[in-house]
Amino acid sequence: MRIRRATPDDAEAVSRLRREIYSYSVVSPAAARHLITVHAPGERFLALVAEDGDQLVGWGSAGLNVWTSAAGQSGLSISVRPSHRRQGIASALAEQLHEHLRAIGASRVRSFATPDGLLFGTELGYVPSRELHYSGVDPRVLPEQPVTPEGIRIVTLDRLEPRQVYLADTTASLDEPGDSPLDAVSYDDWLAEVWESPGSDRSLSIAAMAGDVVASFAAIERDGDRAWSGMTGTVPQYRGQGLAKLVKSVALRRCAEAGITGAFTSNDDANRPMLAINDWLGYRRIETQTSLLLNL
Template sequence: MEIRVVTAADAEAVSRLRRETYAYSVMSPAATRHMITVQGPGERFLALVAEDGGEIVGWGSAGLNVWTSEPGWSSLSIYVHPEHRGHGIGGALAERLHSHLGEIGATRVRAFATPAGVGFATGRGYEPVREMHYSGVDPRVLPDQPATPDGIRIATLDTLEPRQLFLADTIASLDEPGDSPMDSVDYDHWVAEVWQSPGSDRSLGVAAMAGDEVASFAAIERDGDRAWSGMTGTLPQYRGQGLAKLVKSVALRRCAAAGIVGAFTSNDDSNAPMLAINHWLGYRRIETQTGLLRNL
């Protein structure tokens, strides 16, 4: 078994590993290649793969969170193919990544673990702090679409200018549940990482427009016949009108019309409004991951 730095040529194998490890996780090979190759310089991002007999069986990545004003925050992700667990791959990846985080000045690191992985994380000094629920729905079977309120029109995201969606995304994200505020997002970095991601299908994503302003939106990432709801958000002044329910309902219908048969998402356990919307849409829980923090 060899651990090495990932390359763009590994994207298809990493995407396949992700799907085989987490059936509900959607990231196409093109989006995976983008994730591997596009980061802001301040992130100091390191991504590793574990290779066994020429087959990629493990992934590990870590870097600084540059979208928050609080210094020292970082994130870490490790997953190993189910058939290759118990052989020290995860531990070897963790050792390399924690060393990297120490070298780049990280002081706190966030990670998520499946129920089977919580013991691995807590044994390395992580403490559980929150829960993240993953769920899925067949977009071909949905409740009736809500009415569009007066003064609101529906537009697909591919008809917008990036600055319009950036403003809505960053404002709506300010009160998104999390361990550190997402209050320092650079526009150029956002364009490169989010707007230009090949996994994002802006013809399926939808916005509720109040004049030229994005009042609410639902972004969609696609991998073949599967979709991922990357973000659904509503500006504070437009909340309480059912716009999030509306845009997500419209977006899922567009997914179904495009041949998508499975749509997936995740929600923090404390995000009761979005959990209620997804339940109404027919999403059913697949797995709950534990969010953990460790001081470095």
């Protein structure tokens, strides 16, 4: 077994690994290549892979969180194929990634653990913080679509300018539950990492427009017959009209028309309004991950 830096050529194997470990993962090879190669310079991102012979059996990544005003925040992710666990791979990845984070000035690390990985995380010194629920739905089986309120029109994101969506995304995200506020997202970083991601399907993503303003939107990523709801948000002054339920309902219907049979999403346990919408749409919980924090 050896650990080395990830390269763009690892994208297909990384995509397969994520789908094997996380049944709800929607990361196409093109999206995995984007994940490896496109990051803000300030993030100081490091991606590693673990190999057993010619098989990629593990993934690890870490970098500074440049989307928050809180100084020194960072993120770390480790995934190891089930058949290769308890062989020291995760520990070796964690050691190198923690060393990298200390070198670039991180003071606190956030990671997420499945139930199987929670003990490993706490043994490294991480402290449980929050819960994140993953769920899925068959978009071909949905409740009746909500009525569109007067003064609101529905469009796909491919008909909009990216800055319109950026303003709605960054405004709606300000009170998104989490361990660090999402209050420092630059337009250039958002454009490169979100809007231009090859996994994003703007023809399936939906916005509710109030004039020229994006009042609410549901962003969809696609990998074949699977879809991921990356973000559904409503700008504060337009909340209370059922717009998030509307745009997500419309987006899922478009997914079904495009041949998608499984749609997945995740929600912080504190995000009760979105959890209620997903319950109404028919989402069923698949797995709960725990947010873990470590002070370096």
